[in-house]
Amino acid sequence: MQSNTPYSIGGEPALATPRRRIPLPIKLLMPAFLAVGIVVILPLLFSFYTSFTAYRLTDPETLSHWIGWRNYERAFTNGDFWAAFGRTILFLTIALNLELLLGLGVALLLNQVTKGQRALRTVMMFPMMFSPVLVGFQFKFMLNDSTGIVNNLMQTLFGAKSAFPFLVNANSALASLIAAEVWxxxxxxxxxxxxxxxxxxxxxxxxxxxxxxxxxxTFRYVTLPYLMPFIYISMTIRSLDVGRAYDIVRIMTNGGPGGRTELLWTMVGRIAYDDSRMGYANAIAYVSVLVSILFTLYFFRKLSGARKHMGPA
Structure with a gap:
């Protein structure tokens, strides 16, 4: 009867090659990696591919129509894109600075409170618990020129003769969006x-x-330098959120009047779902993502500088 044990040339039994085992931590993390790949990486790769095609939602066959950099060239030569780009930067700059000033003021006031600080902190956090969609509806009805409470108070308390169309006027519509975002x-x-x-x-x-x-x-030379890392962390987090503002704008003005409040991401939504030009919309979306990354890198560099200024902990 022949043995299955492998032998070397000298007749000694050969050592079996050990199998490489996957480390236990990697085995435990594999479901998470798989989920991230399916939910995040695959959609990103698909959308990036479609930004180089003439893909239209109403015509699946256009998914294979490769056009190269034409969508990006079209975006950079489109006046509406640059108008939305500049409006987004303006919206982001004003909103971030107002949120910083108001947030710093509230934090300084709460820091002076000795009794009931926990209750005040809870009350202060109420606005951020609301969905941006609900906030958009709330401000839309408050600023309505016929039934809104703001116009009612202006006519009752300040004697205004007529209602002011906050969301229809080209000069006040963007300011109304900024007010909702800041609140x-x-x-x-x-x-x-x-x-x-x-x-x-x-x-x-x-x-x-x-x-x-x-x-x-004391505040200028002691407190503020110490707070700078916290300020840049806040700016980094909020710049990513404000840079992709969509919900509030969509609900309150839908980019109107006449496109005066259209931001980059509302432009992406309009082109992708109203006009069905998904390839062109994805190209604009990736330009918007690049802008957000640049803002993030800028604030991270400022954060590193602030930490160096504070010296070693």
């Missing part, structure tokens, strides 16, 4: 900056008071 997201800045204030060492503040510094000097 919804200021608590994010306030919470992060309040955490920074609560972690602020007391010794430098007490030393500045002993040296005769005023409250403004």
């Amino acid at each position: 919804n997201s200021t608590p994010i800045f306030a919470v992060i900056l309040l955490a920074g204030l609560m972690a602020l060492p007391k010794d430098p503040i007490e030393a500045s008071k002993v040296d005769g510094c005023t409250s403004w000097q």
Whole structure:
């Protein structure tokens, strides 16, 4: 009877080649990697591919119609794209700065409260608990020129003779969107900056008071430099959100009047789903993503500089 044991030339039994086993941590993470690949990576690759095609939602056969960089060239030569691009940068800049100023003010006030701070923090976080869609509807009805409470108060308390069309007027529509965005997201800045204030060492503040510094000097040269990393973290988080603003704009103005409030992502939605030009829309979307990445890298660089300025912990 022949043995199945392998032998070497000298007659000694050969050692079996050990099988490589997959480490247990990798086995445990494989379902997560698979889920990320299906949910995130595959859609990104598909959308990136379609940005180089003439793909239309109403004609699946156009998915294989390769046109190269034509969608991107069309976007960069389109005046409406550059108008939406500039409007998005303006919207992002004003909203971020207002949220920072208001959030910092709220955080400084709450930091001075000794009793009931937890209850006030809970109340302060209410706006960020609402969906942007609900906030859009809320402000849309509040600013309505016929039934809105804002116009009613202006006529009742301030004697306005006629209602003001906040969402129809070309000059006030974008300001109304910024107001809704700031109301919804200021608590994010306030919470992060309040955490920074609560972690602020007391010794430098007490030393500045002993040296005769005023409250403004203490804030300017002691508190604010310490808060800069927290400020840049907040700006990074919010720049990603504001840069892809869609819900509030879609509900309140839908890009009107006459496209005066159309941002990059509302333009993407209009081209993709109203006009069915998904390939062209995806090209604009990837340009928008690139803008968001540049803002993120800018704030990360500022964050690194602020940490170096603070010195080693």
